[in-house]
Amino acid sequence: MLTSTNVPEDKRSPFLALGILSISFLISVSNAVSGTIPLMEKYFSDVSRANVELLVVVPTAGVLLGTVISGLVSNLLGKKYTVIAGLTISLIFGIIPAFFFSYPAILISRAMFGVGMGVFTPLSVSYITDLFPEDTRNRLLGWRNSIGSIGDAIMLFIAGFLINISWHTTYLVFLFLLVPIILVMLLVPKQYDNIVVEEGGEVVEEVAKAKPTTNGGVIQLAIIFLFVCLFYSAIGLKLASYMVNNHVGTAADATRIFGFLVLCSIVSGVAFEKIAKWFGKYTVAIAEIIVATTMIVMAFTESIPLLLVLVLVSGFCNGIVHPALTARMVHYSPKDSMNFTTSIIIIGINIGGLVAPYFFQFFGGMVGNAGPGNMILWSGLFFVLLAAYDLIVVKKDQLTI
Structure with missing residues (x-):
């Protein structure tokens, strides 16, 4: 159920947009560590090449699971804390291969890294579509793609340096997830969890949780x-x-x-x-x-x-x-x-x-x-x-x- 509400003007501030766009900064960088495959093949000499390559692509399977449960988590925690939870899961499990070197540990951590990404990725879109009128929405959706590409480039650049130290160290690149975590905490108010801007520009607020549906x-x-x-x-x-x-x-x-x-x-x-x-x-x-x-x-x-x-x-x-x-x-x-x-x-x-x-x-x-x-x-x-x-x-x- 929705009801009209008054929303402060800072809802459309550039700082709010920055916080929301930062969620997309690391959406496409799970492959930032793909360059570690040849080195991991040597390290895991008793593991087949296909299974080593699986370490790079398995986050995709995790994303599918995380995406499925994202709505459930959001209903429990609200948008802001769901984003922070997803980013934190990806951060913790993203850097585990830098400290634990067994194949099963890395495989599980990479899958859980994808789960975290699947939890916060849907909200990187719904925040934009819910909070902003059409013109601003289209602008931010375009910028969202750009931010993802910039993040991809930066993370690949950093990973290129870290891999010279060791393939383990390369996974420390995901410490960069601290950036969107901090920006979301500081710049995205919890009060906007349930705010929706209608097509006519009217600002409304959800006052009761409806069961999500599709068509x-x-x-x-x-x-x-x-x-x-x-x-x-x-x-x-x-x-x-x-x-x-x-x-x-x-x-x-x-x-x-x-x-x-x-x-x-x-x-x-x-x-x-x-x-x-x-x-x-x-x-x-x-x-x-x-x-x-x-x-x-x-x-x-x-x-x-x-x-x-x-x-x-x-x-x-x-x-x-x-x-x-x-x-x-x-x-x-x-x-x-x-x-x-x-x-x-x-x-x-x-x-x-x-x-x-x-x-x-x-x-x-x-x-x-x-x-x-x-x-x-x-x-x-x-x-x-x-x-x-x-x-x-x-x-x-x-x-x-």
């Missing part, structure tokens, strides 16, 4: 997110192999190209608000068509400079698709269920990333060619279908973005 629109949005992440992952999974197999360049060349994607994500996040105003309800479809075009051309390109341009354009447009789809959660989510809605969306995103390698293997067998270039080409064609479907959804559901 077909939310499930549809989660499935769209799943397919966007699934098909876009073809670039990350297949481009390096395509370059090497076709003698376009080396794996190192591909790594350098991917390095520019961080900058690209930062720019797209900052530009999102203006782009959303220019293209309105066609923002997602236009961005997906451009992604499709770049991926189709990519599959026939044998020039490193052109590949760099195509990857950057694709990365920029993908950085527009995500906040645009996220903004639609306000339209679809039932009242009092934004945290639950966000959890469902995050589950869709993570499933898309998890199944991607197996999907491309299966689909490649179906079409008789699982080559990396062919999978990039098909992913581009699938993006055309996503764009066409989006035009139908925009009209059917009367979306404004």
Whole structure:
């Protein structure tokens, strides 16, 4: 149940926005320690390579569990303390491999690190969608992507220094979680746990906890997110192999190209608000068509400079698709269920990333060619279908973005 309330003007202060955005600073950095894999393979000589690689990807499974329980924890503790609890869980379990060196201990700690991330990640979105009117909301959703990319770059940079000491020390990089913990404690008032800004700008306050619910629109949005992440992952999974197999360049060349994607994500996040105003309800479809075009051309390109341009354009447009789809959660989510809605969306995103390698293997067998270039080409064609479907959804559901 909601009731009108008076909210101090500091609700829209830059300090509150800073505190909320800081939650997103470390959302995408669980792979900051991926560089430790070769060193851990030597250390755990009696463990298979696949099981060593599992240490890097197992947080994703933890995120799925944490996302499921996030709403329950939020109902018990409120938004602020749930965020702090999730960040603290990730901090504690994130640094355990720096002190305990057995494989089971590290495996469990990495899974629990993901659980912590799953607990606080949905609230990084619902805080924005609940507290801010549409224009500010779109701006902050774009900035959220940028903040995540900046955090990714900083943490990878720090990890690059720590790994020179030892692979154990690299895990101390997660001490940086103290930064958002402190900022949330100081800058995000507990009184905003139950504040919601309605579409018309009216500020209301929840006075009773309603059981969170969902609907077909939310499930549809989660499935769209799943397919966007699934098909876009073809670039990350297949481009390096395509370059090497076709003698376009080396794996190192591909790594350098991917390095520019961080900058690209930062720019797209900052530009999102203006782009959303220019293209309105066609923002997602236009961005997906451009992604499709770049991926189709990519599959026939044998020039490193052109590949760099195509990857950057694709990365920029993908950085527009995500906040645009996220903004639609306000339209679809039932009242009092934004945290639950966000959890469902995050589950869709993570499933898309998890199944991607197996999907491309299966689909490649179906079409008789699982080559990396062919999978990039098909992913581009699938993006055309996503764009066409989006035009139908925009009209059917009367979306404004």
